Amino acid sequence: MNTTETIGQSSSTLDRLEAQSVHLLREAYREFKSLVMLWSIGKDSTVLLWLTRKAFFGHVPFPLLHIDTGYKIPEMIRYRDEIVRQWRLNMIVGQNVRALAEKRTFPDGRLTRLDCCKTLKTEALKYTLSGEWPRLRFDHQAGRYVEEAHGEAFTGVIVGVRADEEGSRSKERYFSPRDRDNDWNAGDQPPELWHQYKTDFAPGTHIRVHPLLDWTELDIWEYIAREAIPVTSLYFDRGEGRRYRSLGCHPCTKPVVSTARTVDEIVAELRTGKFANVAERAGRAQDKEDGGGLETLRRAGYM
Amino acid sequence: MNNQDDIEQMNVVVVGHVDHGKSTLIGRLMADTHSLPQGKLEQVRATCARNAKPFEYAFLLDALKDEQAQGITIDTARCFFKTARRRYILIDAPGHIEFLRNMITGAARAEAAMLLIDAREGIQENSRRHGYIMSMLGIRQICVLVNKLDLVGYDQRVFNALRAEYEGFLRRLDVHPLRFIPVSAVNGLNVARRGDAEMPWYDGPTMLEQLDALERPPSLRELPFRFPVQDIYKFTEGGDERRIFAGTVLTGSVQVGQGVSFQPSGKRSRIRSVEAFNAAPRSQAFAGDASGFTLETQLYIRPGELMVRDDQPSPLIGRRFRANLFWMGRAPMIQGKTYKLKIGTAQAPLKLVAVLSVLDAADFVSERSKQQVDRHDVAECVMETHRPIAFDRVDQLLQTGRFVVVDDYEIAGAGIALERMDDSDSTVAEHVRGREFAWEGGSVTPADRATAYGHASKFVLLTGADPGKLAALAGSIEQALFRSGFKAYYLRPANALRGLGADIQFRGEMRDEHIRRLGELARILTDAGQIFVTSLPDADEYDLRTLELLNSPNEILVVRLGEASDVSMPAHLTLPAGVEPDTGVAAVCRLLREKKVIVDYQI
Secondary structure, three states, X not given: OOOXXXXXXXXXXXXXXXXXXXXXXXXXXXXXXXXXXEOOOOHXXXXXXXXXHHHOOOOOOOOEEEEOOOOEOHHHHHHXXXXXXXXXXXXXXXXXXXXXXXXXXXXXXXXXXXXXXXXXHHHHHHHHHHOOOOEEEEEOOOOEEEEEOOOOOOXXXXXXXXXXXXXXXXXXXXXXEEOOOXXXXXXXXXXXXXXXXXXXXXXXXXXXXXXXXXXXXXXXXXXXXXXXXXXXHHHOOXXXXXXXXXXXXXXXXXXXXXXXXXXHHHHHHHHOOOOOOOOHHHHEHHHHOOOOHHHHHHHOOOO | OOOHHHOEEEEEEEEEOOOOOHHHXXXXXXXXXXXOOOOHHHHHHHHHHHOOOOOOHHHHOOOOHHXXXXXXXXXXXXXXXXXXXXEEEEEEOOOOHHHXXXXXXXXXXXXXXXXXXXXXXXXXXXXXXHHHHHHHHOOOEEEEEEEOHHHHOOOHHHHHHHXXXXXXXXXXXXXXXXXXXXXEOOOOEOOOEOOOOOOOOOOOOOHHHHHHHOOOOOOOOOOOOEEEEEEEEOOOHHHOOOOEEEEEOOEOEEEXXXXXXXXXXXXXXXXXXXXXXXXXXXXXXXXXXXXXXXEOOOOOOOOOOEEEEOOOOOOEEEEEEEEEEEEOOOOOEOEOOOEEEEEOOEEEEEEEEEEEEEEOOOOOOOEEOOOOEOOOOEEEEEEEEEEEEEEOOOOOOHHHOEEEEEEOOEEEEEEEEEEEEOOOOOHHHHHHHHHHHHOOOOOOOHHHHHHHHOOOOEEEEEEEOOHHHHHHHHHHHHHHHHHOOOOEEEEOHHHHHHOOOOOOOOOOOHHHHHHHHHHHHHHHHHHOOOEEEEEOOOOOHHHHHHHXXXXXXXXXXXXXXXXXXXXXXXXOEEEOOOOOHHHHHHHHHHHHHHOOOOOHHHO
């Protein structure tokens, strides 16, 4: 459908969203030297990865980072490594190895869901970004992950959060500074206008870049359909009348009732408004703890 | 595939003075159009009951804990809802003065604005400020909602009086609201449903009807082509040979074969291709496209230049301009301090030259004279950049006439350019005049040194595209001159960067600082009687003029390796890019003889 003619006549919502995300990615790449993109293997950050290839004309000029909690659905890891090989991505994996060895997790019954998220995701992310914990990097020649002891610290992190996902995310900036402890001060954020973002920062500040802020769940799926972006099969019903709408760790993520087997069927299902009144992350148990679970997690550096 | 391309989307910002009821209005609109997630209303009601406080629609939006505690919106929140006509993103902008930066962020994303006024409190300082900011942001579709009519007994006279007063104020800013609507957000009247029982005197549309009546702003495609170069890519992985000029087309359109120029450098070329990943081949690019081009000729420019079409009006190029500025920084904007200007993708050091007038915050009509721009002031001022920038007057092309000012890592000001001003007497020229006036000469004169050394002093600058070839030629020149007994020294650029420039980076606007230091160093070494040789890859006309000025009263000789893509580039000698070192050295020595730096028989 995207012939030269239609682009020449009028741009669709998807064209506008794509152009904006591409602009933000290029801005981040020009301004920040040690940049990394978080790839959670889910649909949003996979669209973000695709937009990166759009922005850089088929190339992905910075590394991708996945925080593996050890509880991810195995299909997610298989899918990840397949794409890594196919697109020859510079892939880094981080993990809280010690917590897993000591069984300090929710599935082991030692932590609440919220504390488990903090330990396996937030903490692992913080120390993997800083380079203090070892990272695994995919070695394309050897065809496997190889440990790197001392990696560089990443100061710019590109994240695929969307404003429509949840209340606190609707207040994010495209370029959002965090201090050394990843603290986010939602009341004191830099202004953004006229394609100008905060790209100057004092030493010690970290920047989170959010190129997908204005996308909705439906936009994401329509774009996946339009561009034929490969996504993990967990999003589709495989005969059990259920599919995942949001992906996380298997002990805390529940599928929704749905018979959508293809991307087009998901788009059709979302358009019916079937989920219009059900939060996308409703299957994510940690959001429900402590009244505003995700907000609490985000203040501490959760994505 | 059939997707929702045919469904429009529009961003609408809701602004107003604190406590005039924005969050209530949006909460009400969301609830009455059944746009809230299932259970959200019940959940908030239950929370209120548990804490023994009355339910308010505003709580629906206050997703952040901070806001619930303070009872005010501190940042823009976005709500999505849909009508038969289009999808809306409603931006709830904070009204509190402390959070004006957040309000501007929200409003800058909007195509239309709903301005809210409290019928009891009337027009407040922020009502005026917000009206002004809407006009400055270029939002033309504005609708004024007079809220809390329930608290004034739905009195038509209150509504009419407020309308007359506010309309009069906005007219002076050249802002003409589409409509004034009397509403009661708390009771949901004239929001999503009509309030005919309470306000039979009003026969206009409800807020929801008015939203659907808004039009999308006209296309930017018919305007002159403006493409700020965001970056230049050459990803060699997988044998990719393309050199792509990437960026977002702000206005207009361009097609393959079109002659283009880059401003302010003035370099010219022609579009060879429009590049895209996973898309049908295309030969055109339009306003709004995040695109990329390859050019027919090898061109070395830096990100920040503005690509424009040869067959359309050129942008203005200059260093000094008059502008309206809105200041958000904690520290005031003062004269004598260096700020950073960001316009399009260009960045340049910026100074405040003069404050012409400041609008009074109390009424936003009368003017005060002062020497600095304080937080939340709107000022008309004259500013000057260190190097020339390309821009348009905001009345001619809004998109390339607006800019932000960075102070201490933060975007502290937002402005619109009103006109270019004469910049023949630059701050660099002024500096050099002052420096030379105060320069302390010794008892050894330049003539004494020339006699003793057997040659005059000179600053020889090599420039071109290839740093390696420049270094090789400069090294050969140093060697040849030195062996002939001349006091020649070649400063290798890397050494200058590691030493003199160790505290700054050689990119972005800091490149100008390097060039400044190099010019001052040249002034000293030529004063010391040296033939000072150095190389500066990709120097543009402005770089050379700056070095010439800083080195004055001593002279500079510019040697170019390879043809310049910009014909206006001054050079005393141009050598072919592939010249043999011996041939190059001979040509440079010939030039030195012509310029009487060295005398004929010496080499």
